[in-house]
Amino acid sequence: MKREILLSDISAENLLSSNDMAKLDARGCAGCSYCCREMTDTIILDPWDVHLLAKGLGAGDKNNISLSYLLSEGKAELAVYEGLTLPHLAAADSGKGMSCVFLDSNDRCSIHPFRPGLCRLFPLGRLYENDTFYYFLQSGECKKSERTEVKISNWLGIENLKDYEAYILSWHDIQENIKAYLKDCDEENAKKINMTMLRLFYLMPYEPDRDFYEQFEERKKRIS
Numbered sequence: 509m510k511r512e513i514l515l516s517d518i519s520a521e522n523l524l525s526s527n528d529m530a531k532l533d534a535r536g537c538a539g540c541s542y543c544c545r546e547m548t549d550t551i552i553l554d555p556w557d558v559h560l561l562a563k564g565l566g567a568g569d570k571n572n573i574s575l576s577y578l579l580s581e582g583k584a585e586l587a588v589y590e591g592l593t594l595p596h597l598a599a600a601d602s603g604k605g606m607s608c609v610f611l612d613s614n615d616r617c618s619i620h621p622f623r624p625g626l627c628r629l630f631p632l633g634r635l636y637e638n639d640t641f642y643y644f645l646q647s648g649e650c651k652k653s654e655r656t657e658v659k660i661s662n663w664l665g666i667e668n669l670k671d672y673e674a675y676i677l678s679w680h681d682i683q684e685n686i687k688a689y690l691k692d693c694d695e696e697n698a699k700k701i702n703m704t705m706l707r708l709f710y711l712m713p714y715e716p717d718r719d720f721y722e723q724f725e726e727r728k729k730r731i732s
């Protein structure tokens with residue numbers, strides 16, 4: 509679901525904000541589960557996703573609300589993206605090919621209320637430019653062409669969306685900076701940096717009763 513898009517491929521009127529409307533709603537996806545299959549390694553989990561998922565899955569003990577829980581339960585896996593080690597949703601053979609571990613036997617998402625940000629976004633993408641980002645509709649990605657218009661903020665269904673969007677931008681910048689830094693690192697240093705990033709942003713549990721964004725900002729200060 510992560511797409512590399514050139515700004516020149518998108519006209520200005522297709523750059524959207526969360527207040528805009530877009531043709532997103534495939535009427536419950538009836539009979540289709542295309543985007544929950546075969547591509548789970550492109551559904552990269554950010555720290556907010558991991559926190560929400562682990563909490564939603566009932567990792568009641570606050571020490572468990574982290575990536576360790578998802579990895580040990582086989583719900584997430586690690587992969588390397590441009591030098592940076594990040595978690596993504598795990599896949600399993602459902603008998604109809606590989607599919608997301610959260611796709612149920614009726615081809616529905618079993619974790620809809622706490623699904624990751626990239627799942628909420630689809631079929632939108634994000635385009636980052638000059639200290640901000642835009643939403644855009646990825647043409648041809650959703651297999652249902654008959655879709656109705658929805659306001660993007662309603663489609664995402666995320667509380668405190670402005671805080672979330674500020675966090676998304678900040679997390680994107682951190683990753684880009686670390687990826688650039690990793691390009692000049694030897695293998696041993698790259699391993700150390702990756703481990704530090706994983707530990708700081710994913711493995712150290714976030715306190716469930718405190719604001720996530722506040723905790724993220726505290727951690728961010730530790731690498732600046």
Ligand code: SF4
Nearest residue numbers: 544608610611617627
């Ligand atoms: S978490 Fe839900 S929406 Fe996302 S890929 Fe898995 S089944 Fe699909």
Ligand code: SF4
Nearest residue numbers: 534537540543650651
């Ligand atoms: S491709 Fe479109 S219709 Fe099919 S599951 Fe994904 S969002 Fe729903």
